[in-house]
Amino acid sequence: MSETDVRLRISGELLLFLPARRRHEWQRVVPDGTSTLGHVVESLGVPLPEVGPLTVEGAEVGRSYQPAAGDVVHVHAVPRPVPVPLAPGQHAPRFLLDVHLGTLARRLRLLGVDATYHNDMDDPSLVAEANREQRVLLTQDHGLLCRRALWFGAYVRGTKADDQLRDLLERFAPPLRPWTRCTACNGExxxxxxxxxxxxxxxxxxxxxxxxxxxxxxxxxxxxxxxxxxxxxxxxxxxxxxxxxxxxxxxxx
Structure with missing residues (x-):
């Protein structure tokens, strides 16, 4: 490694976000003296909502840390389960799912999890609703997760509904109340x-x-x-x- 470079070790769970030709555990960048570590990680293709602890030489640093030549950075995935900030009077996390996750939305409702879903809403509108209602935005769109205005989002792993549901439950461990919500409209x-x-x-x-x-x-x-x-x-x-x-x-x- 050149002493002018920063080396980043990307957690295996995050490699799926990197372009196929660069999907390697170790990444190398040349620091520009102004970019934050958060910006550097995101520029590689990893959405910040998927990023957990960042460590430099074993010491945890914030996303605003400016990497310097010679740094060795470990980029960890978000640890599970992930705590979700709750609004006043809210007792469990609520979710908003994008157009591609309709089956997952119905399964969450079956389990009694508050899950709204729209098949006709564009990205800015999804972000606005997630922020307004304090809902975790669930998506498989990398770009949507990178929107700065989004208060809280998560990438859903898996192509099959069973795998997607398992991923969601492992990540957030929401309290379940099966058979208490309408699978069609999310009403109680x-x-x-x-x-x-x-x-x-x-x-x-x-x-x-x-x-x-x-x-x-x-x-x-x-x-x-x-x-x-x-x-x-x-x-x-x-x-x-x-x-x-x-x-x-x-x-x-």
Whole structure:
């Protein structure tokens, strides 16, 4: 290594953000005397929301540290689980998912996690809503995570919904309350008496099920129906990873 260079050791968990031709653990840059370490790391392609501790010669430094020639920097990934700052009156992290994560949004709602989703919102609008409602913005768009205005965001790893959900639960360990949210609109479910909704049920459903829940926002009625076992397995798998709160309410059909 040249004494005029800064060497950065990138955590293996962060290598996916580097261009394929430069996807190596060790990176070398020439310091310009003005750029912060945070800027240097981001210029390599790593979004700062994914970056954990930064150490120089074993001592932790801040992102505003200006690297000097000869420095050896270790860039660590965000440690898990990640604590999320909560707004006053907020008891659990809330999430906002971008256009490509609709299935993950529905699975989070199935688990009782507050998760909003839009398939028609551009990047500036997503950032504005995440900031306004103090929601963690979940995305697989590197550029969206690099927006300076974003208060809190996270990259979702995996191409399959099962892998994405596992990644999210490992990273944030949100409290789970399965069967308490509407998977369609994210509203909260409340138990509803069968007699109250009897006229809305098909004869087969009325004969087969007695426990129902209704969304307080859109009015959708839920029960454990034909797809119940598949959904139950999603819930069982999730609660093995995150300690849940007691189950209440009706279940999605």
């Amino acid at each position: 479910l409340a138990p509803v008496d069968k007699a109250e909704i009897d006229r809305l049920l098909e004869a087969g459903t009325r004969r087969s099920y007695d426990v129902y829940g209704r969304c307080s926002e859109c009015g959708q009625i839920y029960w454990r129906g034909a797809h119940g076992e598949h959904l139950e397995e999603i819930v069982r798998s999730a609660v093995r990873m995150v300690r849940p709160e007691p189950q209440v309410g009706g279940g999605p059909r």
